[in-house]
Amino acid sequence: MIELKNIEKYYANKGVKNYVLRHVTTTIKQGEFVSIMGPSGAGKSTLLNILGMLEEPTYGTYEFLGEDVTSLNERKRIELYRNHIGFVFQAYHLIDEMTVYENIEAPLLYKKIGGSERKSRIADLLDRFNIVAKKDLFPNQLSGGQQQLVGIARALAAQPSIILADEPTGNLQSA
Ligand SMILES: Nc1ncnc2c1ncn2[C@@H]1O[C@H](COP(=O)(O)OP(=O)(O)OP(=O)(O)O)[C@@H](O)[C@H]1O
Ligand SMILES: [Mg+2]
Known part of the structure; x- marks a missing residue:
C-alpha cells in the first residue's frame, strides 16, 4: 500500500x-x-x-x-490523509482548547461520522485506554503518558487504513 x-x-x-x-x-x-x-x-x-x-x-x-x-493537490492529499491515516505524534500535538473527548472526536467530525456512531466509538476508546474519568479535562491537565494515550486514541478513532506512530510508547508504562 x-x-x-x-x-x-x-x-x-x-x-x-x-x-x-x-x-x-x-x-x-x-x-x-x-x-x-x-x-x-x-x-x-x-x-x-x-x-x-x-x-x-x-x-x-x-x-x-x-x-x-x-x-x-493539497485538497486531495488532505482527503487521503483523513480517510486513511492515523498519526501518533512524537510530541502528542493535542489541541489545547479541546477536552480529551473533543480531541478524540475531531477526526470523526472531519470524516462526517454520525452522532451515535461517534459517541459509541469514543466511549469504546476511552474505556480501552482507561481514561473515562479524564474525558472532560484539557490536555494540560493530564500527565505526559495520559496525553500520549489520548493521541493514540485519536489516531485510532477514525479506523484508519494505517497507523503511523512516532515513538508512541516513550512515555507509557511497559504494560
Ligand atoms: N525544519 C528543519 N530545518 C532544518 N533541519 C531540520 C528541520 N527539521 C529537521 N531537521 C533536521 O533533520 C534531522 C532529522 O530530524 P528527525 O526529527 O527526523 O530525527 P529523528 O530520527 O526523528 O530523531 P529523534 O530520535 O531525536 O526523534 C535532524 O538533524 C534535524 O536537525
Ligand atoms: Mg523523531
Whole structure:
C-alpha cells in the first residue's frame, strides 16, 4: 500500500544542502508491521512525516494505495490523509482548547461520522485506554503518558487504513 522510490529530503542552509534522507526506497504491504530504528537525528520523524503526508520529500516518488502523493493537490492529499491515516505524534500535538473527548472526536467530525456512531466509538476508546474519568479535562491537565494515550486514541478513532506512530510508547508504562 506504500511505495517509496528514491526519496530524498534535505534542508538548505546558506547554500549548503543538509541531507536528512537519501535514497530511501521501500515497499510496505497491507498488514505489515514495520519499525524504523536509528539514533536521534537519523531522520525517523522526517520519514514518518513524509509517509503521513505532513511533509514533502525534496525528490523521489511516494505512492499510497496506488496514488502518487507527490503530484496530488493539497485538497486531495488532505482527503487521503483523513480517510486513511492515523498519526501518533512524537510530541502528542493535542489541541489545547479541546477536552480529551473533543480531541478524540475531531477526526470523526472531519470524516462526517454520525452522532451515535461517534459517541459509541469514543466511549469504546476511552474505556480501552482507561481514561473515562479524564474525558472532560484539557490536555494540560493530564500527565505526559495520559496525553500520549489520548493521541493514540485519536489516531485510532477514525479506523484508519494505517497507523503511523512516532515513538508512541516513550512515555507509557511497559504494560
Ligand atoms: N525544519 C528543519 N530545518 C532544518 N533541519 C531540520 C528541520 N527539521 C529537521 N531537521 C533536521 O533533520 C534531522 C532529522 O530530524 P528527525 O526529527 O527526523 O530525527 P529523528 O530520527 O526523528 O530523531 P529523534 O530520535 O531525536 O526523534 C535532524 O538533524 C534535524 O536537525
Ligand atoms: Mg523523531
